[in-house]
Amino acid sequence: MRSPLRVALVQEAAGLDPAANRARLAELVPAGADLVVLPEAFARDFGEAGSDVSTYAEPVDGPFAAEVARVAAERGTTVVAGMFEAGPDPARPYNTLVARGAAEAAYRKVHLYDSFGYRESERLAAGEVEPVVVEVAGTRVGLMTCYDLRFPELARLLVDHGAEVIVVPAAWVAGERKVDHWRTLVRARAIENTVFVLACGQPGPRYSGHSMVVDPLGDVLAEAGEGADVLRAELVPEVLEQARRTNPSLANRRL
Template identity: 80%
Template sequence: MDQLRVALVQQASALEPEANRRLLAELTPTDADLVVFPEAFARDFGEAGSDVSAHAEPLDGPFATEVARLAAERRTTIVAGMFEPGADPGRPFNTLVVRGGAEAAYRKIHLYDSFGYRESDRLTAGPLEPTVVDVQGWRVGLMTCYDLRFPELARALVDRGAEVLVVPAAWVAGPRKVEHWRTLLRARAIENTVFVAAAGQPGPRYSGHSLVVDPLGDVLAEAGDDDQALSVTLERAVLDEARRTNPSLANRRL
């Protein structure tokens, strides 16, 4: 397809999983090819350092099942964050579940051991397997939050054909954090000549500012701090022109 209709849902997840499943139904549109919810949407992280293992669900559990049902009902592909049991019962995976026109599970590779947090104390890092799915003829690469700070993952996704990078996040608020978020999203788009679509949880705890960036770094849409939905149509002609204008992928020597 020459176009991809993308919806970003910037919405806070609650501590009650049932409430978040209801939000999925309320907020999934009927006119998008790809719908992106934030990281940890099945159940919020809770207080810093909280044990989330009791809220981990298998990929055929209530949350992923509801994601699949809604994707089928609304003829779309949905990406949303959840916690998934791993080999260590006390340290689940931070997982993006993809259901609908594509089906996948991406387990966050880079855990947030930074800015005073220790995500690895409570979660298990995923395998080093960059994940790319096909959505309506577009190649979509998956990243989660802190993964954004590691350009080698974005490049690995592009080497696997990614034309769009999707970044669900719960980007913790704080000094410089919005500036970092916007700068890194635009950098990943520019250096890889790809679209970037990032859906974050809103303030006050998180940074909000969900963004869609085109392959030359122009911001196509941006949310503020509060609950908000964005809808953008990506154009393949824009991607092709960007890669002709800036053939940096073809010019690589390392």
């Protein structure tokens, strides 16, 4: 019998100084969790809409990822956090998640935020459609980022590659309907795929906050408000197994 996966979601704002953000990792990453999730772009915030972030891009073995790895090792955990990664086009880096610690991976955001008046694709490059699933303490964890949440086919692809948990770091811009969309989509991805979803956003006022832990039947196990917060939960494997017996939609699908 597998043990529950102990998770922590750190809803904290990223600043514009990469060195300061790196320095905060040691104080923000809590002990006692198997998996710690920080928001999208935590290495350095996007800045004003349309800003050029290429000068803040790093390799995935650069200073930010190295500090994530160091802190993860110190805490005995796996940490997922967002950064801008240098790519083939120096002017358009990737929006990348790094996982470091007991599991190691990098996921480049597939769907860029060309929506609600923003044009992320003018400043960033999209990653290839390659599902990234890692094993953390015996649990299969899939990675996606922010706007990816609006594309159910990506979540289904992760589940088809074995994900039992989907992690969604985000910088979900605040605005009319945005919290409602966020909460609806996080729960929908959990329900339709019978998986746990860990959605960790940057806080208000610029972003929407409301980080969430949702179980495979859509029950909200923990939810933050608008401000800085840390959520903790235990993901029990038997809950997922029971959910898939109760709602065998993955087995029943025909497409």
